[in-house]
Amino acid sequence: MYHRNEKMAKEPKSQPGVALHKNEDREYHTAEGSKLKCVKGDLFSCPATEALAHCISEDCRMGAGIAVLFKKKFGGVDQLLAQKKKPGECAVLKRSGRFVYYLITKKRYSHKPTYETLRQSLEAMKTHCLENGVTRLSMPRIGCGLDRLRWDRVIVMIEEVFQNTDVTITVYLL
Numbered sequence: 001m002y003h004r005n006e007k008m009a010k011e012p013k014s015q016p017g018v019a020l021h022k023n024e025d026r027e028y029h030t031a032e033g034s035k036l037k038c039v040k041g042d043l044f045s046c047p048a049t050e051a052l053a054h055c056i057s058e059d060c061r062m063g064a065g066i067a068v069l070f071k072k073k074f075g076g077v078d079q080l081l082a083q084k085k086k087p088g089e090c091a092v093l094k095r096s097g098r099f100v101y102y103l104i105t106k107k108r109y110s111h112k113p114t115y116e117t118l119r120q121s122l123e124a125m126k127t128h129c130l131e132n133g134v135t136r137l138s139m140p141r142i143g144c145g146l147d148r149l150r151w152d153r154v155i156v157m158i159e160e161v162f163q164n165t166d167v168t169i170t171v172y173l174l
């Protein structure tokens, strides 16, 4: 479980069985053995072998936010549309030997996602990761920019979905 502390503590107290991730003015306490970590930096600076994930709508517009960068870097809009994925599912491209995941969390770009569709999309991505031997995955703060979900809820969800797997997740925070 995570407990969010908005205020910067100069010397955070360590708690038994809890690892501390400190990101500027936020701290996240993760369960021992957690394979999720947060780092400061540009998502696209992650190792080129790591799978990537982000959120889009079923219409695959990708006209705003970090999705624009994914569209520029990886293209494949027609390939994504051909997969006919619905909210709660996950489309995927393979680029230079790595998988790029498109979590479909809403029907149209102008909609907002729900926590439920995000969870279902994460489950679908996990299934693909496990079936394809993916053990390293990088992502931004999914759903928490333009899509307005709360990061303290989303980070808990990511960890719950991927607990008991061998998938190490790195979240990049600008």
Ligand SMILES: NC(=O)c1ccc[n+]([C@H]2O[C@H](COP(=O)([O-])OP(=O)(O)OC[C@H]3O[C@@H](n4cnc5c(N)ncnc54)[C@H](O)[C@@H]3O)[C@@H](O)[C@H]2O)c1
Residues within 6 Å of the ligand: 041, 042, 043, 044, 054, 055, 056, 057, 061, 062, 063, 064, 065, 066, 067, 109, 110, 140, 141, 142, 143, 144, 145, 146, 147, 148, 172, 173, 174
């Ligand atoms: N007109 C449209 O097409 C339209 C409309 C609304 C939203 N969107 C887009 O936004 C939706 C996804 O929303 P979201 O909140 O998941 O994503 P987001 O708002 O694009 O980004 C999520 C988080 O990533 C951060 N971020 C941006 N660039 C980087 C980077 N290079 N490295 C690390 N972090 C970064 C950003 O600050 C935010 O906290 C999708 O529908 C997507 O297509 C598009």
